[in-house]
Amino acid sequence: MGAGSSPYLEVKELRKSFPGVLALKGVSLSLAKGEVLALIGENGAGKSTLMKILAGVQPADEGVFRVNGEEVSFRCVNDAMDKGIALIHQELNLCGNLDLAANVFLGRESARGGLIDEPTMRKEARKYLDLVGLDLPVETIAGSIPIGKQQLVEIAKALSSDARVLIMDEPTSSLSQKETETLFGVVKDLREKGISVIYISHRLGEVIELADRVTVFRDGENAGELTGDEINHQNMVKLMVGRELSEFYERKVHEPGPAVLKVDQVCTSAFPGSPLSLEVKSGEIVGIAGLVGAGRTELLQTIFGVAPAISGILEINGKALTIDSPMTAIEAGIALAPEDRKQHGLVLPMTVRENCSLSSLKRDAARGWLNEKAEEKVTDTAVESMKIKTPDNEQITRFLSGGNQQKIVLGKWLAMKPNLLMLDEPTRGIDVGAKREIYKLIEKLASEGMAILFVSSEMEEVLGMSDRAYVMHEGKIAGELSRGQLSEEAIMNLATGNLQPI
Amino acid sequence: MKKNILGIFLLLVAIFVITAIINPKFLNAYNMQNLVKWSSLYAVMSLGVAFVIITGGIDLSIGSVVGLVAVVLSICLKLEGMDPWIAIGLALGLSLAIGFLHGILITKAKVQPFVVTLCGLLVYRSAGRWLTDNQSIGPMPLQEDPGFANIEQIQGLDFLFSGKIALGSFNLPTPALFLLVLSVAAAVFLRRTIWGRYLFALGNNEEGTRYSGIDTDRMKIIAYALCSLFAGIAGILFAFELDSVQPAQTGEFYELYAIAAAVLGGCSLRGGEGTVLGVVIAAAVIRLIYNSINMVGISTHLEFGILGLVILLGVMGDEILKKAVARKQAALRS
Numbered sequence: 001m002g003a004g005s006s007p008y009l010e011v012k013e014l015r016k017s018f019p020g021v022l023a024l025k026g027v028s029l030s031l032a033k034g035e036v037l038a039l040i041g042e043n044g045a046g047k048s049t050l051m052k053i054l055a056g057v058q059p060a061d062e063g064v065f066r067v068n069g070e071e072v073s074f075r076c077v078n079d080a081m082d083k084g085i086a087l088i089h090q091e092l093n094l095c096g097n098l099d100l101a102a103n104v105f106l107g108r109e110s111a112r113g114g115l116i117d118e119p120t121m122r123k124e125a126r127k128y129l130d131l132v133g134l135d136l137p138v139e140t141i142a143g144s145i146p147i148g149k150q151q152l153v154e155i156a157k158a159l160s161s162d163a164r165v166l167i168m169d170e171p172t173s174s175l176s177q178k179e180t181e182t183l184f185g186v187v188k189d190l191r192e193k194g195i196s197v198i199y200i201s202h203r204l205g206e207v208i209e210l211a212d213r214v215t216v217f218r219d220g221e222n223a224g225e226l227t228g229d230e231i232n233h234q235n236m237v238k239l240m241v242g243r244e245l246s247e248f249y250e251r252k253v254h255e256p257g258p259a260v261l262k263v264d265q266v267c268t269s270a271f272p273g274s275p276l277s278l279e280v281k282s283g284e285i286v287g288i289a290g291l292v293g294a295g296r297t298e299l300l301q302t303i304f305g306v307a308p309a310i311s312g313i314l315e316i317n318g319k320a321l322t323i324d325s326p327m328t329a330i331e332a333g334i335a336l337a338p339e340d341r342k343q344h345g346l347v348l349p350m351t352v353r354e355n356c357s358l359s360s361l362k363r364d365a366a367r368g369w370l371n372e373k374a375e376e377k378v379t380d381t382a383v384e385s386m387k388i389k390t391p392d393n394e395q396i397t398r399f400l401s402g403g404n405q406q407k408i409v410l411g412k413w414l415a416m417k418p419n420l421l422m423l424d425e426p427t428r429g430i431d432v433g434a435k436r437e438i439y440k441l442i443e444k445l446a447s448e449g450m451a452i453l454f455v456s457s458e459m460e461e462v463l464g465m466s467d468r469a470y471v472m473h474e475g476k477i478a479g480e481l482s483r484g485q486l487s488e489e490a491i492m493n494l495a496t497g498n499l500q501p502i
Numbered sequence: 503m504k505k506n507i508l509g510i511f512l513l514l515v516a517i518f519v520i521t522a523i524i525n526p527k528f529l530n531a532y533n534m535q536n537l538v539k540w541s542s543l544y545a546v547m548s549l550g551v552a553f554v555i556i557t558g559g560i561d562l563s564i565g566s567v568v569g570l571v572a573v574v575l576s577i578c579l580k581l582e583g584m585d586p587w588i589a590i591g592l593a594l595g596l597s598l599a600i601g602f603l604h605g606i607l608i609t610k611a612k613v614q615p616f617v618v619t620l621c622g623l624l625v626y627r628s629a630g631r632w633l634t635d636n637q638s639i640g641p642m643p644l645q646e647d648p649g650f651a652n653i654e655q656i657q658g659l660d661f662l663f664s665g666k667i668a669l670g671s672f673n674l675p676t677p678a679l680f681l682l683v684l685s686v687a688a689a690v691f692l693r694r695t696i697w698g699r700y701l702f703a704l705g706n707n708e709e710g711t712r713y714s715g716i717d718t719d720r721m722k723i724i725a726y727a728l729c730s731l732f733a734g735i736a737g738i739l740f741a742f743e744l745d746s747v748q749p750a751q752t753g754e755f756y757e758l759y760a761i762a763a764a765v766l767g768g769c770s771l772r773g774g775e776g777t778v779l780g781v782v783i784a785a786a787v788i789r790l791i792y793n794s795i796n797m798v799g800i801s802t803h804l805e806f807g808i809l810g811l812v813i814l815l816g817v818m819g820d821e822i823l824k825k826a827v828a829r830k831q832a833a834l835r836s
Binding site: 304306345347350354361362368 | 694695696697698699700702703706707709710711712713714715716717774
């Protein structure tokens, strides 16, 4: 931001809390006209919460929020749009059945006497599609074009509502390399036209390329700001994590025991043409890295019997098993803390006790009668050993923070004393403190001889936690890296399908 | 949960008191006996559908199952001269098999519950009419019927299923005893066994429950089987109660009363919620409204309208109450 120009958008000491979690503990941010500001931070740092406040999705509890020098408080998305602020969601919100013109003007259709004025609308839509460099006919059905182009339609839609500030939340997470380049071109173009962009991304390379300035959040607070030459990888990671990586992940590497899980030429139903082979030994922490959509979650789900393998052999403790449902997996001593905690990990409207005991109920029951004592014991053990912060065992899990919810999922499984614990994105949406506790716990379980297999999209997590890591690319295992070989470059190289050694 | 029941209970008491004040005849023993009897019959069906609604499903075939079971039982007893206990067993087996079939179709063939049971509604109704050539029939054999040989046993069953037990000046209809036994069993099943817990869990989040290692398909099949079994028990009770079963009419719309009672009694159609006591009280409220309309002298043409409005307001009130409780809880926690 130039010294003379006052910020177009400014927030100061913004606070926001949700039941059980203080998401923003007083954050500040400013944005000049025609500036690209990158907002970075680990999951749970409060980026998305702030963006939702800026875009009028939810109100802040306290703090100052100014647009163009005028204090504002949005009650709904339309309020934000009136002030020229538009949010491009992580998940695109186009209506796949409507054409591009209809999508661009959804809710703001040009109409005459209640009838849609198609010619005017199409002419106008053309103008905005050109602005984002999209040369498709306006009659194209939105659902039929690739996701990268849909994103451009979203941007055209925002511009058509006269947006002065675009907020882009992980815009490249599902784009190809080429689509990403196109998007960058558009963003740079918009900057020239005086439109400001808040760009949220985990991909630090993109941030280096695009951002004029970087604001870093950590744990709901400002962790620092970088401009110009300061914007480099090392500085950003340091501010995001807040400490050196080595002290965050306290790994002691142990001598692994015999193989607990052996996956031999297994094909998942999602990638029937790609046989997968891997192994996890007792006491070993094995990471699976890769880009979103590489088939990592599907692999864990196959081992857990959610989507049974269509071919190949699964061995547990040296015994080949047919695992065709989570029941058989659990009987074989396998546990999965799934990626989608709310949908698959927990029954949110039920209590801490009911969730902790759900898997062990049957084991502890005598002829089907609930064993309430065992249930209490399982819950107490979980709450104690996981340090779950809950007022009592009868708390509804919906009201707990993401970190505590994840601890309940883990507590549920530890009651089953599994041989193999699989974790899919174990710390997604969890604050830094709870994250560290979960890492410690995983480390402890491994040191006690449990085999751990985890999937993570957070590079630091894979680097910090793994004894060994597999990298997946488009359904295949692109390579295996020992702890010594693990580096961000090596992982990205394999994850992007580059099989040549670097 | 406790507040849920309190609301519906207060509604019951309110209608009861108001009706009694307007028309004291409402309180006479005969009317009370009738009210208890019909409430019990409705409540048995409502409990059955509650199992299914707790899983997030629906059963529209209840009324037709009631009708078909009543028809089949009557044929077996009257025309076939079958051993009465075997006939009862057959009737229960038939209803259980129907529910089992629903469960299989829903979980394995992945047909939506609404569709499966809607088709069931049509098929069982028509089966009953076809079996009887659409002629009314009752379980009590006449002298010329083959079943007359078992007349004493059948009279025994008649007393068991539609008799009255004198308690001082009040004659307790036996369906009330059936309801008592079934509701205690249902409450124990739902609250004290792991299967009950599984039903609530899968009603709240089926995938999450499956990921916890529970055979959710099997639990759903059990829920549909129990629902039809309860409908079958109601069918037997109705057969003896009505004496004459109309294949085209007996049980018609009963599924809607059962669903209404379950919903009014605190079950959410989204699944995962419900209490036995709430459902039983709600079934009584529905019968009570019918009775009150007669007693107070409101035109019977308004029956459905009043019933509909009471259910709508009851469920809305319940939602508002629940939201308020949730808000209060959330505020407390933060």
